[in-house]
Amino acid sequence: MASNTEKLEKLKSDVSGLSQISDNEKSGFINLVSRYLSEEAQHVEWSKIQTPTDEVVVPYDTLASPPEDAAKTKELLDKLVVLKLNGGLGTTMGCTGPKSVIEVRNGLTFLDLIVKQIENLNSKYGCKVPLVLMNSFNTHDDTIKIVERYSGANVEIHTFNQSQYPRLVAEDFxxxxxxxxxxxxxxxxxxHGDVFPSLKNSGKLDLFLSQGKEYVFVANSDNLGAIVTPKTLADVKGGTLISYEGKVQLLEIAQVPDAHVNEFKSIEKFKIFNTNNLWINLNAIKRLVEADALKMEIIPNPKEVNGVKVLQLETAAGAAIRFFDKAIGINGPRSRFLPVKATSDLLLVQSDLYTVVDGFVTRNPERANPANPSIELGPEFKKVKDFLSRFKSIPSITALDSLKVTGDVWFGANVTLKGTLTVNAKSGVKLEIPDGAVIENKEINGPEDL
Incomplete structure (x- = not known):
């Protein structure tokens, strides 16, 4: 059995011969594997974890909003860069291209809405906020083609690729x-922890600093609410902010000892979770990257490729918080977090629960309950194409509390769903909800229950 030192030496030799990646990528990868093999603090000491105080995670509603001064707002916006993490594919929803090009509403994709948002800011305040997309080798080619559509938009769009690392064969590295x-x-x-070195290696970091930019807002391209927000039962696997040895730190489920996983998922002990909306000082990023100081916790992600067990070593951008001086979290309202990870989320954002104005997705004031309905759709709805074909139109759900759908179910046009609903088509039976149906607090197992 090779020692870790021998594994690393062989790996360095193997990686040096990979012509597909740059020297920066090679050294970044070797550095990551070396840290992983040295087993430096993968797990936190559970007894040292403390719930963060309001000084560390500031409640959103305590942030005073001064009266708007358009000139001051323009001055601040001119120091801002908006960076969207665009490396993911829509594979979990049955799509082949970048997730950001899934249509969300009225024929508009995530990317269309993001561009509209920034265009609106630039037009309203006369500022020049650029949009930056961090792609991966999986999304780069498609994204470049799509970005050409926005050549006439009032927003300067930049792209760069995050690193490309080789998967490791688990057996022998x-x-x-x-x-x-x-x-x-x-x-x-x-x-997405790779955003920091890749922003620097791409030359974009120095470019923005030379233009007088000072801050970057980083968010996932599929989060239309784009801040830290109160945790719900839908978020129990998401990372959370903790106080640890006097600093604010991100705790991910992969770092939690097995004996404490259920406690980690509790919404009593850990009331907030990380939405991956980050506001960061660009000068601080440059200083920390150049000092090689961003040693975020490594998240091992085991996979199988064509029958071979492999390992991917990853890092999370939010985990860098402990390396930035005076970093704080902001506990934002749920309305600022609207991710689309599955078609059940797509149903929410396509429904009358939200309206879209200037690219911004806004909650319908008619919805009295501050929480979103809980929606579970069966495997027949998993792919976007199938999901869309099973709804003649998206139902009205402003008064819905929860919906669970299983089996071969089809929804007619102008359906209204209210309260708590279960729709369960028996095996081999096609269950159609008729046009114009108003259904409230029901369990539907067949046409006779409609």
Whole structure:
């Protein structure tokens, strides 16, 4: 059995021969694997974890909003860069391209809405906020083609690629491309924690600093609410902010000892979770990257590729919080977090629960309950194409509390759903909800229950 030192030496030799990636990527990858093999603090000491105070995680409603001064707002916006993490594919929802090009509302994609938002800001205040997309090798080509559509938009769009690292064969730590897997399957993007070195290596960080930019807002491209927000039962696996040895820190489920996983998922002890909306000082990023100080916790992600067990080592951007002086979290309202991870989320944002104005998705004031309805759709609805074909139109759900759908169910046009509903089509039976149906607090197992 090779020692870790021997594994690392062999890996360095293997990686040096990979012509598909840059020297920066090679050294970044070796650095990551070296840290992983040295087993530096992968787990936190559970007894040292403390719930963060209001000084560390500031309640959103305590942030005073001064009366708007358009000139001051323009001055601040001119120091801002908006960066969207655009490396993910829509594979979990049955799509082949970048997730950001899934249509969300009225034929508009995530990317369309993001561009509209920034265009609106730039037009309203006469400022020049650029949009930056961090792509991965999976999304780069498609995104470049799509960005050409916005050539006439009032927003300057920049793109760069995050690192491309080789997947490791779990058995012997050989890079998968060295075993003949030379296509895309041999590689992976190492999580959004890679945003910091990649922003620097791409030259974009120095470019923005030379233009007088000072801050970057980083968010996932699929979060239309784009801040830290109160945790709900839908978010129990999301990272949370903690106080640890006097600093605010991100705790991810992968770092939690097995004995404490249920406690981690509790919404009593850990009341907030990380939405990956980050406001960061660009000068601080430059200083920390150049000092190689951003040693975020490593998240091992085991996968299987064509029957071979492989390992991906990843990091999360939010975990960098402990390396920035005087960093705080802001506990924002749920309305500022509207991710689309599955078609059940797509149903929410396409419904009358939200309206879209100037690219901004706003909650319908007619909805009295501050929480969103809980929606569970069966596997028949998993792919976007199937989801869309099963609704003649998206139902009205402003008065819905929860919806669970299983089996071969089809929804007619102008359906209204209220209260708590279960729709369960028996095996082999096609269950159609008629046009114009208003259904409230029901369990539907067949046409006779409608």
């Amino acid at each position: 050989t890079p998968l491309p060295c075993k003949g897997e030379t296509g895309k399957d041999g590689w992976y993007p190492p999580g």
